[in-house]
Amino acid sequence: MSIEILMPALSPTMEEGTLAKWMVKEGDEVRSGDVIAEIETDKATMELEAIDEGRIGKLVVAEGTENVPVNDLIAVLLLDGEDATAIENIPSSTTAEKPDAPSTERAAEAAGSEAVPAPVTAVVVSDPEIPDGTEMQSTTVREALRDAMAEEMRADENVFVMGEEVAEYQGAYKVTQGLLEEFGPRRVVDTPITEHGFAGLASGAAMAGLRPIVEFMTFNFAMQAIDHIINSAAKTRYMSGGQMTCPIVFRGPNGPAARVGAQHSQDYSAWYAHVPGLKVVAxxxxxxxxxxxxxxxxxxxxxxxxxxxxxxxxxxDVPETDEWVVPIGKAKVLREGSDVTIVSFSMGLTYALEAADKLAEEGIKAEVIDLRSLRPLDTDTIIASVQKTNRLVLVEETWPICGIGSEIAAQVQEKAFDYLDAPILRISGKDVPMPYAANLEKLALPSASEVVAAVNSVMYR
Amino acid sequence: MATKKAAPKKTAAKKSVNRKTAPRKQPEVPAFTSDEDLESYKMMLTIRRFEEKAGQMYGMGLIGGFCHLYIGQEAVVVGVQMASVEGDQMITGYRDHGHMLAMGLDPKGVMAELTGREGGLSRGKGGSMHMFSAEKHFYGGHGIVGAQVSLGTGLAFANRYQDNGNVSFVYFGDGAANQGQVYESFNMAELWELPVVYVIENNQYAMGTAISRASAQTDLSKRGVSFNIPGEQVDGMDVRAVKDAAARAAEFCRSGNGPFILETNTYRYRGHSMSDPAKYRAREEVNRMREEHDPIEQVKARLLKSKKIDEAGLKEIDAEVRTMVTEAANFAQESPEPDPSELWTDIIEEVQA
Structure with a gap:
């Protein structure tokens, strides 16, 4: 059986090329790896190597021929013991069969909503019931985070925390206070200042079966590590066809702090919420x-x-129980109201809630929704509220362009356009790097009065 | 056109860096038994034929995107794999087909992933650069140069955390050796005495850049010096030398001494990827490596000399290997493209609240 040598595609985009030169003639013996031809592509001149050993039986395409389509027969190789009669019937040019449907067509097909609907987001139940008799304990956010880690570390030996100053220093913001004492240095691991490295290391440990909690001293420094958060952690499950998972938590303070300037005052919510394969909580x-x-x-x-x-x-107030687990992906109505819906998350809620108080004094009942999760985003809760109030104001500390507010505005106009009585307004951090000067910093951040003004605007007051 | 000659140095093993009980370098490359010769011959030949077929199928448009062939470097992964034990993990960059075959993964699954079909290891969703096998402890297949070094160090962290006696083999090239995260990983690996063998596959070119044009210190076995990580250079074209050095390195790590750097000097015959004409090096350089150092020819010569097997026997093996590769190629073409619904699977594991 002779071997057909076809015109090769030598780049991801090549469809045809010039057979510039034959380096062999009919009758020549060739070994695997011998250069048999030079082929010009749109980018370079490439050498074509023989793959099999044998004798050149026929050069089907003459050298100098331009526009030879990829997969056209260009030569025939005779194997050990074959003679030329084996190839007498080979026509001077054939087109090899193309592989099945190009994947682009499939992709286009897949993009059509009818062909492949995106899966319906699993229904997530709301907050668990707090059993009767459960005591509520006034707790700081800092202590609550520490308690969550400690409880989960007690429950699962594979859970450990690592990061800069998490152990002996007790946490740069004291969130990991006391963990070293209880769990020891094996499970509370001080790292060098090396975000890229330890984010990757922890992702690898997660793939191998551990449950790392990675603390970034702040998310500003996680930009050094974002390659691993996205390329290693978020995409592994998909790229491995579901074989490999990366159960890991990347946590730390995010967003503007106070008077720390541009490089320490950025809100990354929208960056991470953009990425399929991640869950994002705030x-x-x-x-x-x-x-x-x-x-x-x-x-x-x-x-x-x-x-x-x-x-x-x-x-x-935090319920005093080890089983206080709030499902990811569910927003919460913090304050009920019928006149306007204000949606926010994290620090943005301080402005939203203060504005709602002020508005109440003026007789306006604002409903305030805490998103809590940014991916998956609980649009159902937002839309249910908009159907009631018909007005929507979005508040965040994030920059405005492609922010969380932009996404919600887009989804609400797609899914609840007919319920809107006014344009959706966004209040966000200003579109500038964070300034240091106290007065400028204040201007760069959102404020309750901006929220009040936006509500008045959507109510045409 | 810089064609600076950077042929692999011969075995000239550098003395290990001081400290601890660094493995002793053997004066001679220990001989293989005939069985070891035969085992390595079969596996290296399987990788070579598989890669040649992959190159051919790329040329036919059956494989898309990027495709990085391992031809010429076969002795590295085969030698290291012969030194590993059950449960040891492996992770590498995007030139990963040979690694999966050496770990015993079915060529059909690998080839069908290259063609982007349902029968592929990642069901067609990973591609040439992104394949994994939880079962065989193969952690990819990574397209970001150097990322596998941090991840692989994390595999070793898990080994130490679980005290399971396993070693993680982390492969990267002379190009990745210049990435910052490699040194962040070295630091933590030594600091925490993690059982990781860093196998540097120095094939002399980072894409088109010769090592001497990119690296201030071209002896990559010394790259751990400032972290007190011992290192050794080995002839990566000689599977016996690789296996011997890897076995000593693995033993060093398994005994709780922390990481080890093994620089294997090797050579890739083909371009960086299928679309690389490799004009940055002289044809003679490639030919000299093929003729004088080919890892498969070396074993073949030894096998014939030892009379363990004759020409006819070798032809039989060749035929077996070719059949296996042809079957893989056929499977990779016959396996259907993934169902369109696969677009939406394996993104997030749904959690019941």
Whole structure:
């Protein structure tokens, strides 16, 4: 059986090329690896190597021929013991059969909503019932986060925490206070200042079966590690066809702190919420911080857990139970109202809630929704509220362009356009790097009065 | 056109860096038994024929995107794999087909992933650069140069955490050796005494850049010096030398001494990827490596000399290997494209609240 040598595709985009030169003639013996021809592509001149050993039986395409389509027969190789009669019937040019349907067509087909609908998001139940008799304990967000980690570390030997200053220093923001004492240095691991490295190391450990909690001193420094968060943690499950998972939590303070300037004051919510394969959580209250962190640690997927430095010291009631787990992907109505819906998350809620108070004094009943999770985004809860109030204001500390507010506005106009009585307005961080000067910093951040003004605007007051 | 000659150095093993009980370098390359010769011959030949077929199928448009062939470097992964034990993990970059075959994965699954079909290891969703096998402890297949070094160090972290006696073999090239995260990983691996063998496959070119044009220190076995990680250079074209050095390195790590760097000097015959004409090096350089150092020819000569097997016997093996590769190629073409519904699976594991 002779071997057909076909015109090769020598780049991802090549469809045809010039057979510039034959380096062999009919009758020549060739070995695997011998250069038999030079082929010009649109980018370079490439050498074509023989793959099999044998004798050149026929050169089907003459050298100098241009526009030879990929997969056209260009020569025939005779194997050991074959003679030329074996190839007498080979026509001077044939086109090899093309592989099945090009994948682009399939992709286009797949994009059609009818052909392949996106799966319906699993229904997530709301907060668990708090059993009768459960005591509520006033707890800071900082303590709630620590308690969540400690409880999960007690429950699962594979859970460990690593990061800069998490152990002996007790946490740069004291979130890991006391963990070293209880769990020891094997499970509370101080790292060198090496975000890229330890984010990758922890992702690898997660793939191997551990349940790492990675603390970034702040998410500003996670930009050094974002390659592993996205390329290693978020995509592994998909790229491996479901064989390999990366159950890991990346947590730490996110967003503007106070007077720390541009490089330490950025909100990354929208960056991570953009990425399929991640879950993204940004709690406001201590009970949500605890319940969601416990859910994140137990989750089989990589979770980006965005905290806020200014909220660490605020106290909220937290149910006193080890089983306080708040499902990821469910928003919460913090305050009911019928006139306007204000949606926010994390630190943004301080502006939203203050605005709602002020509006109440003027007789306006604002409904305030805490998103809590940014991916998956609970649009159902938002839309249900908009159907009631017909007006929507979005509040966040994120930059406005492609922010969380932009996404919600887009989804609400797609899914609830007919319910809107006014344009959706966004209040966000200003579109500037964070300035240091106190007055400028204040201007760069959202404020309750901006929220009030936006509500007045959508109510045409 | 810089064609600076950078042929692999011969075995000239550098003395290990001070400290601890660094493995002693053997004066001679220990001989293989005939069985070991035969085992390595079959596996290296399987990888070579598989890669040649992959190159051919790329040329036919059956394989898309990027395709990085391992031809010429076969002795590295085969030698290291012969030194590993059950449960040891492996992780590498995007030139990963040979690694999976050496770990015993079915060529059909690998080839069908290259063609992007349902029968592929990742059901067609990973491609040439992104394949994994939880069962065989193969952790990929990574397309970001150097990322596998941090991840692989994390595999070793898990080994130490679970005290399971396993070693993680982390492969990367002379190009990746210049990435910052490699040194972040070295630091943590030594600091925490993690059982990881860093196998540097120095094939002399990072894409088109000769090592001497990219690296201030071209002796990559010394790259761990400032972290106190011992290293050794080995002739990566001689499967016996690789196996011997890898076995000593693995033993060093398994005994709780921390990481080890094994620089294997090797050579890739083909371009960086299928679309690389490899004009940055002289044809003679490639030919010299093939003629004088080919890893498969070396074993073949030994096998014939030892009379363990004759020409006819070798032809039989060749035929077996070719059949296996042909079957893989056929499977990879016959296996259907993934069902369109696969677009939406394996993104997130749903959690019951």
């Amino acid at each position: 709690p406001y209250s201590a009970s949500d911080a605890k319940g969601l962190l416990k859910a994140a640690i137990r989750d089989p997927n990589p979770v980006v857990f965005l905290e806020n430095e200014i909220l660490y010291g605020r106290s909220f």
